[in-house]
Amino acid sequence: MAAFADDFLIGLREWLAIPSIGVDPAHHGDVAASAHWLAEALRRDGWPDVRVWDEGPALPAVYACWPAADPDAPTVLVYGHHDVQPVDPVEQWHHPPFEATLVGEELFGRGASDDKGQVAMHLLGLRAHLAATGAQRPAVTVKLFVEGEEESGSPHLTRLLDDHRDDLACDLVVFTDTPLYGRDAPTVCTGQRGVYGAEVVFTGGTSDVHSGRSGGGVPNPATAIARLVAALHDEDGRVRLRDFYADVIEPTEAERADYAALPFDEAVWLANAGGAQGLAGEPGWSTLERVWVRPTAEVNGIHGGYTGPGLKTIVPARASVKLSFRLVPDQRPELVAEALREFVADHTPPGLHAEVIARGDGAPPYAVDISHPAVGAVRDALQAAFDQPVRFSRTGGSGPAALLHGWLGVPVVYLGATLPDDRIHAPNERVVVPLLLRGAEAAALLWRLLPERLS
């Protein structure tokens, strides 16, 4: 591995210098440049089939395939993305976000962890795999699919999947956009929460009114929106939408035992949770369970009336709340959307007009069956690479795993080697380079294990 490591770093730093901020149209040229950089790197590595899918409306995605020597070997599709988050507030970065800077073992730069570092890890993994086996071709057919719109919510992913159904056909997806639990506690992630978001707006009159003259005689939309939010949870913090828990699949005892065995430092966890002053959540579940395997309803923003300095004695004409629900298998965003509309209708007081504005279709949750042999293979590969026991974990965030599973009709397993405190989406994003090297080792091993495990 060490033989390739210098090369790997030089390449990754080059790639990280391309500001492929997909959500910013001014950077769409950079997204294309990033795709072409990756395609060139893959060709340099010897991948026989490399293509940039730049057909619009999707931002450019990269596809590559390296067929196995054995035509009956399984086909694996590695999913990742090469678009990156914006860098604001840029003044909080200690190094320029697009001049990847190595400090000790840490490589700082936007995209270092999310997700260019992990994609590059797979390029390195395949070189290592071929070197270790001494073969010209991998033990499984490896396909790489690196989209350019993940940070935008993958709006055209289904279209890409549909347009390239044959290219993307596979027996297994290896999803490479999630972290390990911790540096000293490598884990195999087995699922992500889904998400559904919507805004609720209550409107009273056409203008704010004086709280002296009219206050007490008209409904107050801000009070009503507060009551709606207060009614959203019961006293135990459970979400009160109709049938919200009906489809929830609880984690197995084995998973819960693994979560309980993970090191958990409350102070560190709180510090990483924005400096929160205390834990909170649904009784009967640990903090990790609350954020990994339990669904939530969160207020992302609330607004109504006068919010400037001092006081203005008005009854606001309008108040609104932005809500998002994190979902776990087998909850479905469309059912949550329906239940929310009902809930809002039930909590709209007379004299107010209610509007529910959906923010997209949401993303379904996903979890892989931990008894699937591919999960065992990932675990064994990580255990060998990290030379220590590997437990199960999940991530509370959301992504297109369920979508890939649904469209491709195959299981999705997770292989990642980044850390929860890599500050993705924030200033000073970094990746710990030795972890990426171990991740590449794990990938190299995984390709060797899979033919037998999936047979």
Next chain:
Amino acid sequence: MAAFADDFLIGLREWLAIPSIGVDPAHHGDVAASAHWLAEALRRDGWPDVRVWDEGPALPAVYACWPAADPDAPTVLVYGHHDVQPVDPVEQWHHPPFEATLVGEELFGRGASDDKGQVAMHLLGLRAHLAATGAQRPAVTVKLFVEGEEESGSPHLTRLLDDHRDDLACDLVVFTDTPLYGRDAPTVCTGQRGVYGAEVVFTGGTSDVHSGRSGGGVPNPATAIARLVAALHDEDGRVRLRDFYADVIEPTEAERADYAALPFDEAVWLANAGGAQGLAGEPGWSTLERVWVRPTAEVNGIHGGYTGPGLKTIVPARASVKLSFRLVPDQRPELVAEALREFVADHTPPGLHAEVIARGDGAPPYAVDISHPAVGAVRDALQAAFDQPVRFSRTGGSGPAALLHGWLGVPVVYLGATLPDDRIHAPNERVVVPLLLRGAEAAALLWRLLPERLS
């Protein structure tokens, strides 16, 4: 009266041209100019003792005294103000706000109704009184006290009252900053609600956090602030602060009967209440009672988290709500402040920090005893001037009546001739000129009635 009316209008339009916006330091020179204009007008009218109190830190106030012929006659202090509200949004005015424009019977301009028009009404009233009695001196000693900081919440009023205790000594205050109930329903106002305002801030962490990674495991300050607001009222809309209703004095049967007899057009009332779509409020009380004689708790503004376009899946670090309580006799702002602090402490969930920021000391409520002979005199004077029955009303807004009562130790009665739909504090403020002329007639008569009624 007609003889003076032209003069009156010319003078008032001149005064309204001075943009005495007290809350805007750029207009403090105009506040001084406005005070001096009034002083000159009083001198022109023959008031023997006219002074501008321009001693800082209070903006200039005007004091004048016209002693009665009979040294034993009662002394009346007329209270009003000459500062005006800002004019934003100025583009919504149909006429320039500081070029008083007469359209039919309506005079448009900032301050026309609130409160220069009503102060000018008293100048005219005294001229009419002297003309009607043929005397050189009024039947009561009339003192005029016109402050320049009412729209700023009268922050230095107690200091002025203290510094000029002898000048302001009187047997009765005539408060001239409230409206009639309606053009066809003249009323004598008998009280104003008080007000107490505060902001409550809940803080969790030091920064917003990702609702996927941390959501479900940390308290959400926006949810907590919503629950606080939801808990503020019971199901009947009654305020749940400790002892909130303990000191509330209910209106007499005579008052309630008068309120019930007033014409009430729900559609018109709602249109004037910012186009509200329906009535709401405490069961068992009419709309007029809800805004006149019942206390309230209103959300004036609520804010937390992301409030821009689209969705941002965060748990906010901070959320806040601006609350104001309208109070009725004998509630006390300081007790409400104390009960609010307790209520917030009781509703702060673990892991959040709470802060209660008082917005000033508030204003106590005030109501005059309707059996006081001065109230009867005002009623008789209005009845004579308007030539129709005059009922009792109140106003839901707040002002310094309780403060004047407390410092001067005398009853406060209300004499106003403006209308609730004069659009005070809003674009296109106007006053209906014939009503001001009738108000002046009522004042002229009141000075004649008072010596006997107060003897």
